[in-house]
Amino acid sequence: MxxxxxxxxxxxxxxxxxxxxxxxxxxxxxxxxxxxxxxxxxxxxxxxxxxxxxxxxxxxxxxxxxxMRSPQENHLIEKTIVCLHSRSQTEEELNILVDHGITVKNVAVEHPIYGDLTASLMVSNRKEVEHFLTKIKLTNSSLLADLTSGIHLHTIAAPNKEAIEKAEKELKAAGILVDEN
Missing domain, CATH: 1.10.10.10 (Winged helix-like DNA-binding domain superfamily/Winged helix DNA-binding domain)
Known part of the structure; x- marks a missing residue:
């Protein structure tokens, strides 16, 4: 170069x-x-x-x-959510979140041998979701959730609590969000 x-x-x-x-x-x-x-x-x-x-x-x-600016610097609210879905629902899950103005900061799983495994995602829009999924496909990589039969956590950041609540409602309707109860 x-x-x-x-x-x-x-x-x-x-x-x-x-x-x-x-x-x-x-x-x-x-x-x-x-x-x-x-x-x-x-x-x-x-x-x-x-x-x-x-x-x-x-x-x-x-x-x-x-x-990485702190959430306070960005005036964002952070929350960790628990999701469970098939590999084929990954795009739907991420698009639901970014369509509500949410940044998906990371994905984490609890592995029986290695403990907590976390990977940075930092996707905030559909173009970034598409880029992430294309890279997964091109490299024939596994998703972290593949290690735990689909259960995983995301740290998400949003400008307000309402955006998170609306996204959670849509994720729940899609059968992706694990109910906290």
């Missing part, structure tokens, strides 16, 4: 990466960051790991790297 950015060294590059991630409220690919800083994608991976080691809240999503 042709580098268009001037090569930035060491700590200055990591500060630049952090600044770029904080400026954008959407994921940025390692290749984009590499191009902007004039280094390889492998160098970016190392830099991101160094930043994470400093407890800087950066996560890797299927769309790229994302700086």
């Amino acid at each position: 042709k580098k268009t950015g001037k090569k930035i060294l060491g700590e200055e590059r990591r500060e630049t990466l952090l600044s770029l991630l904080k400026e954008k409220n959407a994921p940025i690919t390692g290749s984009e960051l590499a191009e902007k800083t004039g280094v390889s994608r492998q160098v970016i991976v190392g830099d991101i790991n160094l930043l994470k080691a400093r407890n800087i809240p950066i996560i890797a999503t299927s769309q790229g790297y994302l700086y």
